[in-house]
Amino acid sequence: MNRIIGAVLLVLMGLVVLREWTPDSPWLAGMRVLAVIALLALVTPLVQRGRQAFVAVALTLSVLLLTTQTGSATQTLARAFDSAAFIGAYFCALSTLQFAASRAETVRQAGQFLATQPPGRRYLALTFGTQLFAFLLNYGSISLLGTLASANAEQEKDAEIRFHRTRRMLIAIQRGFISVLPWSPLSFAVAVTVSLLPGLSWATIVLPSLVSSLILAGVGWALDTLFKPRLSHPPKRADPVGTWRALAPLALLFVALSALVSLLYGLTEVRIVGIVLVVVPVIALIWLRLQERGKVESTTLRGDVTQLAFTEYPGYRSELVLLMMAGFIGTVAAPLLLPLLGGVTQALSMLPGWVTLVALVWLIPLGGQLGMNPILVVTMLVPLLPAAETLGVTPAAMAVALTGGWALSGATSPFTATTVLIGSMGGVTPRHVGLRWNGAYALVTGGILSGWVVLFSALSG
Numbered sequence: 001m002n003r004i005i006g007a008v009l010l011v012l013m014g015l016v017v018l019r020e021w022t023p024d025s026p027w028l029a030g031m032r033v034l035a036v037i038a039l040l041a042l043v044t045p046l047v048q049r050g051r052q053a054f055v056a057v058a059l060t061l062s063v064l065l066l067t068t069q070t071g072s073a074t075q076t077l078a079r080a081f082d083s084a085a086f087i088g089a090y091f092c093a094l095s096t097l098q099f100a101a102s103r104a105e106t107v108r109q110a111g112q113f114l115a116t117q118p119p120g121r122r123y124l125a126l127t128f129g130t131q132l133f134a135f136l137l138n139y140g141s142i143s144l145l146g147t148l149a150s151a152n153a154e155q156e157k158d159a160e161i162r163f164h165r166t167r168r169m170l171i172a173i174q175r176g177f178i179s180v181l182p183w184s185p186l187s188f189a190v191a192v193t194v195s196l197l198p199g200l201s202w203a204t205i206v207l208p209s210l211v212s213s214l215i216l217a218g219v220g221w222a223l224d225t226l227f228k229p230r231l232s233h234p235p236k237r238a239d240p241v242g243t244w245r246a247l248a249p250l251a252l253l254f255v256a257l258s259a260l261v262s263l264l265y266g267l268t269e270v271r272i273v274g275i276v277l278v279v280v281p282v283i284a285l286i287w288l289r290l291q292e293r294g295k296v297e298s299t300t301l302r303g304d305v306t307q308l309a310f311t312e313y314p315g316y317r318s319e320l321v322l323l324m325m326a327g328f329i330g331t332v333a334a335p336l337l338l339p340l341l342g343g344v345t346q347a348l349s350m351l352p353g354w355v356t357l358v359a360l361v362w363l364i365p366l367g368g369q370l371g372m373n374p375i376l377v378v379t380m381l382v383p384l385l386p387a388a389e390t391l392g393v394t395p396a397a398m399a400v401a402l403t404g405g406w407a408l409s410g411a412t413s414p415f416t417a418t419t420v421l422i423g424s425m426g427g428v429t430p431r432h433v434g435l436r437w438n439g440a441y442a443l444v445t446g447g448i449l450s451g452w453v454v455l456f457s458a459l460s461g
Helices: 002-021 026-046 049-068 073-102 105-115 119-137 140-154 159-178 188-196 202-226 244-267 272-292 301-315 317-350 353-369 374-384 395-412 417-426 430-437 439-460
Strands: none
Touching: 002 026, 002 073, 002 272, 002 301, 026 049, 026 073, 026 317, 049 073, 049 317, 073 119, 073 140, 073 188, 073 272, 073 301, 073 317, 105 119, 105 140, 105 244, 119 140, 119 159, 119 202, 119 244, 140 159, 140 417, 159 202, 159 395, 159 417, 159 430, 188 202, 188 272, 188 374, 188 395, 202 395, 202 439, 244 272, 272 301, 317 374, 353 374, 353 395, 353 439, 374 395, 395 417, 395 430, 395 439, 417 430, 430 439
């Protein structure tokens, strides 16, 4: 079964790449629909009931759409299948790089160096180190650094120091991860937002989004510095394992990947997400090939690719169902909600644009508290909004607001992978992580992000 699922995913990735790099056609669109249906038919019986419920909701909404909006239902469903296909292909492309990184000893050494930093610079080192890791490993950065940080903290015999050290290190990793979401071309926050807002590109939002990233990381460091726990006795100092040179291979890979993506983006008319779909797997395969050198016993590149396609990809079936159905449901639900919320949309068009921008920052983390994935919230919310020109703001300002809210949801929602992973490593519930560990952080950061979005809107408008 895994080989069939892997083969369908490879076909799906190829079809999405063709859509991005060549003129689309009805037969290509039809093939993507068939690939998504085939994938869901294969993996849905294999995932837990919570994930199966997403598929059931998608089917119910599709039937409701076909029976109530016969005129535009076909076009809406086509967009929903395209959204699901893109999300599935994008996730697999990013997983390719994560697979290559998980097999690299240099990655483990870099993580070990960050996790053993002394208290004075540990938070900053983990925060910005996680940004570098997250760019390359996505959610794998949390698993890797969180595991190393927890193992380092467990070596401390004093229970009081061990508790505070574990909490502060895990928080630094989580906040470092979410601070990448607003600007990285590899993040779903950027990929989904750019695809939904007409006339928007990654190049137009990367600079203001870097400011958002600095706010998300800087506020976390400031709060950690101002509210350090008072210990009954000072901890013993220990030297870090390794030197800063341990980060050099990852920094080189980061620069190479960024430069290649930027170069192709400047030379072609392909969207940034289409370039990422091709460049990331190519870089990952080259990295895997380089790892083979110097090893006495190692698999071949063909063996690595076989394991990736037919073992690793199918292993992500639960995540694929969740993410793909979130995009599908959001796309289908928007036109169904429009008749009910038409008055709200009209009211928004009459309000000052900055009010809507501030609302976007807060609506996404609010949806996260209700169990809504950010992909679902954004894909459902954006079609309901008046056009940026109607609101008197720029699409870039809307994107900065959406990605900022997306990042806050990653810090606070008990249903996101970030809080679930951090909670499991810290021995607390995801809700405890989201509200107790990050509640005050989210309020302060959300307020500053709201001000930044309003300021950027004024400057860009």
